[in-house]
Structures are given as structure tokens and as C-alpha cells.
Amino acid sequence: MGRAIRRPHSGSTGLFVIVSKTEVPGVHVLDVDQHEDARGTFARIWCAREATANGLEPRIAQASLSCNRERGTLRGLHYQRPPHAEVKVVRCVRGAVFDVALDLRKNSPTFRRWVGVELSADNGRALYIPEGCAHGFMTLERDSEILYQMSSFYEPDAGAGVRWDDSAFGITWPLPVSVIGPRDAGWSDFRDEDSPWN
Numbered sequence: 001m002g003r004a005i006r007r008p009h010s011g012s013t014g015l016f017v018i019v020s021k022t023e024v025p026g027v028h029v030l031d032v033d034q035h036e037d038a039r040g041t042f043a044r045i046w047c048a049r050e051a052t053a054n055g056l057e058p059r060i061a062q063a064s065l066s067c068n069r070e071r072g073t074l075r076g077l078h079y080q081r082p083p084h085a086e087v088k089v090v091r092c093v094r095g096a097v098f099d100v101a102l103d104l105r106k107n108s109p110t111f112r113r114w115v116g117v118e119l120s121a122d123n124g125r126a127l128y129i130p131e132g133c134a135h136g137f138m139t140l141e142r143d144s145e146i147l148y149q150m151s152s153f154y155e156p157d158a159g160a161g162v163r164w165d166d167s168a169f170g171i172t173w174p175l176p177v178s179v180i181g182p183r184d185a186g187w188s189d190f191r192d193e194d195s196p197w198n
Contacts, residue, residue: 026130072178076136084158095144096120105132163187
């Protein structure tokens, strides 16, 4: 992972999002600059001005919450095809997950490569996933909840995905899969021409 880029906006109170690059271009880890006192803690988890200053998409069109009962639950890997492609900011607000961003951009130097990051309620970390990357996660604890912020509205007809265990990607998941939906288990083998991004 690259070095953190800390750019508080003018008039900052000292609370800002810490942005770290990963080996996949456009995928970033977002950490919180947490304030603690006798009452507890407070942290900013998103700021459109800070996103823009760091070259990230500032717009959030929708937010969703994924609740998962069992450890080893796998969801993904999902994306929306253009013109409905979306940026996702994914954060675990309860429990812990192993979160994956997979590069599907054919012109990218990291095409077919992936980044995996542990997100937990304890570490407060988020993963920023740009257009052109698929996303999926595996729960590391029971009753894990994941908050999604998306830059585009959900379009069911634009939804697509790749299989979690496709040898084209070689993703190393930390646990055996205990629960997976039939759609996620049944994606076809990936071919380069399947990618909607050049």
C-alpha cells in the first residue's frame, strides 16, 4: 500500500479522511482521523471536498446496508456496466469482513489483479472502489454489517458479476465459503471480452 495522503480542507477542525493508494490504480483505502474524549469517539467518514482534493469521485447517489448472519458468507463479485458504472465506498459498521476490489479494465496495468483489505467496526477502515472494478466480500465474523455508498443509482439491468473462485483471478479468500447466493456461485468463467471497459 502507498503512503497516506492527508489533505484537510480549508477550515478543517483536524478531522479528515486519510487516503492511501493501493497497488491497483484508483482503489484506495480510507482511514479515519478519530477524535476521542471522555464521551467516546467521533470521526468523519466521508467529505466531498476531501474526496475531490484526493482525485476521488465526490458524489454519493445511494447508500445501502448489507446484514450477514453467518461467518464465511460471500457476496460478489459485482459491478454495474456502463453507462451505469459506479464508484463504491464500502465500510464495515459491525463485525469484520475481507473486502475485495478486482480490476476489470482491459487497458489497466493491473487488469485481472485484486486487492483484499480487512474492514471492521474496530478499525473503521473503508475501501474506495472505482468504476471498472468488481467488488465482493467475505464475512469474518457472524452478524457483520456492511455500509455501501454508491455514486450511481442501482440499475438492475446493468448488474453483472464474476465468480468468486474463477481461476482467471486467483483470489485468496481467508475462510471456506459457508453461505453464497446461487447467482454469485453460478457466474460463467471470465473471458477478457466479457469486460465492458477497454
